[in-house]
Amino acid sequence: MVGAIADELLVNTEAGRQVRTILGYNLSEAAKWADCIRSIKKEDDFELDHAPSGECKQFAPPAEQDRMENYVERNWSNCASRPPGGCHTEYHFADVDIRRDGYSRQFIGTGPTDIVVAINSAVLVLQGKPPLERISIKDRKEAILLIAHFVGDIHQPLHVGSVYLNEKGELVDPDALPKQAWALSKINRDYHTRGGNSLVFSSGQKLHGVWDSISWNHDKLAPFVARAKAVPPTQAQVDMLAALWASESVKLSRRAFDGLEFSDKGDDHKWRISASDPGAYKTKVDEIQKAQVAKAGARLAELLQQIWPE
Numbered sequence: 001m002v003g004a005i006a007d008e009l010l011v012n013t014e015a016g017r018q019v020r021t022i023l024g025y026n027l028s029e030a031a032k033w034a035d036c037i038r039s040i041k042k043e044d045d046f047e048l049d050h051a052p053s054g055e056c057k058q059f060a061p062p063a064e065q066d067r068m069e070n071y072v073e074r075n076w077s078n079c080a081s082r083p084p085g086g087c088h089t090e091y092h093f094a095d096v097d098i099r100r101d102g103y104s105r106q107f108i109g110t111g112p113t114d115i116v117v118a119i120n121s122a123v124l125v126l127q128g129k130p131p132l133e134r135i136s137i138k139d140r141k142e143a144i145l146l147i148a149h150f151v152g153d154i155h156q157p158l159h160v161g162s163v164y165l166n167e168k169g170e171l172v173d174p175d176a177l178p179k180q181a182w183a184l185s186k187i188n189r190d191y192h193t194r195g196g197n198s199l200v201f202s203s204g205q206k207l208h209g210v211w212d213s214i215s216w217n218h219d220k221l222a223p224f225v226a227r228a229k230a231v232p233p234t235q236a237q238v239d240m241l242a243a244l245w246a247s248e249s250v251k252l253s254r255r256a257f258d259g260l261e262f263s264d265k266g267d268d269h270k271w272r273i274s275a276s277d278p279g280a281y282k283t284k285v286d287e288i289q290k291a292q293v294a295k296a297g298a299r300l301a302e303l304l305q306q307i308w309p310e
């Protein structure tokens with residue numbers, strides 16, 4: 001939906017023409033790519049176990065499949081401690097404590113493979129420069145595929161802001177601990193709530209999932225395009241955009257945690273959570289999601305128009 005909004009905003013613009021020429025399809029398709037590649041696992045080789053279908057069917061042609069496999073291979077073990085799905089799965093988020101005033105690489109939960117670095121790396125590739133640090137992006141098409149997805153993710157509050165909890169379900173400030181190896185491994189092992197994936201409602205639903213899925217009608221694009229047109233430009237250099245947007249999301253994430261109560265940590269390393277007013281919480285989620293989807297669409301278009309002005 002974020003891609004579809006940006007497609008509309010870029011009709012008859014230089015950025016719109018460039019994107020279509022480089023990609024061969026729209027941003028609404030491109031935005032799914034970074035999730036479609038999650039099905040590629042390392043067996044003997046990096047290979048899709050079946051041809052992309054459903055939401056990923058755009059990437060079914062052999063050249064597109066090769067591109068996916070090649071990207072995953074280059075971005076599999078280029079991070080400090082590789083997650084089971086490969087290092088590229090880290091590019092979708094950061095985990096900044098919700099009490100910080102914004103995003104900074106000084107803070108716990110950020111790093112050389114976080115979402116801000118990923119967007120900035122892709123921007124550099126679009127500018128004809130090498131990507132930052134560890135992330136491998138081979139060409140402009142790959143850069144646009146990543147940007148189309150990550151600009152959506154960076155506007156989802158649970159993709160940037162996080163809480164760190166002790167065994168009693170009390171907030172721990174990860175940035176107040178000494179920046180030493182023992183503290184970092186304790187944070188990761190004991191306090192990390194993994195973007196809300198370790199916070200579970202009694203229904204079994206993860207908090208992250210509540211924020212990632214939408215329960216409102218997303219078939220009607222026009223109201224969102226209208227709303228996106230009203231989003232004021234960020235007014236910053238293109239290499240500053242991701243950090244500014246992440247900072248907004250850190251602040252917004254406080255509202256996502258407002259009205260939630262945390263239980264003791266369970267034996268499964270998860271915390272049960274409940275909303276003090278479930279109805280009000282649901283209304284708040286819907287409102288924030290709608291605003292953020294429109295904003296992300298506007299900003300995807302904004303970023304690409306900074307790369308390719310009229």
Ligand SMILES: [Zn+2]
Pocket residue numbers: 034035092149153
């Ligand atoms: Zn994502």
